Amino acid sequence: MPRFSANLGFLWAELPLPQAIRAAAKAGFDAVECHWPFDHDPGAVRAALTEAGLPMLGLNTLRGKPGENGLSALPGREAEARAEIDRALDYAAATGCGAVHVMAGFAQGADAASTFNDNLRYACERAADRRIVILIEPLNHHDAPGYFLRDATQAAGIIAALDRPNLRLMFDCYHLQIMQGDLTRRLRDLLPIIGHIQFAAVPDRGAPDHGELDYRHIFAAIDAMGWDRPLGAEYKPGGATEPTLGWMKTLR
Known part of the structure; x- marks a missing residue:
């Protein structure tokens, strides 16, 4: 049965x-994940996770300046990219989060x-001692035109070329259905390198x-x-979250 x-x-x-973590636990989720939690005190977040009994599965590096969508493939921005990798890894370690x-x-x-x-090598080396997984995720060309990972x-x-044991694929069903489709076969073929799976309606x-x-x-x-x-529910509720959660029963 899926979690x-x-x-x-x-x-x-x-x-x-911290309140969102408690709400997720009350709704019956088995874990949580974030985008950019850095404005929240990591001690308070870790305390909420402990109280709720939920693990934090992952978070993102910051996007950069307004209009940007990450820094790690931008030539000449290596110092900024690595500072954001360090920030994300520090926050993950402080909250017990398993992936960046x-x-x-x-x-x-x-x-x-x-x-x-080069930046992924840096991230994998910095993450290894902390037992944190580094994830990379293709984004679809409608939502993120021009994104490096297509x-x-x-x-x-x-992932094959870098050959790092803690470098994995974030398999987002929403993005990959739009770009490539054939999801069940693709999941099967890529399973050895998948670090996390996310989903939303297409x-x-x-x-x-x-x-x-x-x-x-x-x-x-x-x-x-x-x-x-656990599979990551990364969908837009279009309003209050609770009224959209009927799928947790029907799809289990």
């Missing part, structure tokens, strides 16, 4: 993070690829009980593959 993680970047986003998603940013070409690889094939090539990124994806089938397939970690 679920609430992405608090979208769910209960109107609440301070290193955001690449808007860039293309050989120089961007070399920059991203699809799972490109991400898998980077095409509106709402709750997973509608749209062009049958998450009953997808969740059953993931379960049959032996995946036993």
Whole structure:
């Protein structure tokens, strides 16, 4: 039976993070994850996690300046990118968070690829002693046109080339359905390098009980593959979160 993680970047986003953690526990989630929690005291966040009995699965590096979407593939911005990697790793360690998603940013070409690889090596080395996983995630070309990571094939090539045991793929069903489709086969083929799985309806990124994806089938397939970690509900509720949670019963 699948277990679920609430992405608090979208769910209960109107609440301070410690309150959102408690709300997720009350709603029956098995874990939580974040986008950019850095404005919240890590001690208070860790205390809320302990009180709720939930693990924090992941968080993102900061996007950069307004209009940017990550720094780690931007040539000439290495010092900023690595400072944000350090900030994210420090926060993850302070809160007991298991993974950091290193955001690449808007860039293309050989120089961007070399920059991203160098920054990922740095992130993996800094994360290894803390037993934190580094995640990379392709984003679809409608929501993030020009983003460096375009699809799972490109991400898998980077992971293979760098060959770091703590570098994994964030498999977001929403993004990858838009870009590549064939999700159950792709999940099966990429399972050895997947570090986290997220989901939302396609095409509106709402709750997973509608749209062009049958998450009953997808969740059953993931379960049959032996995946036993919580799946990340990273969808936009379009208002209050609680009224959108009926899928937690119907899709389990």
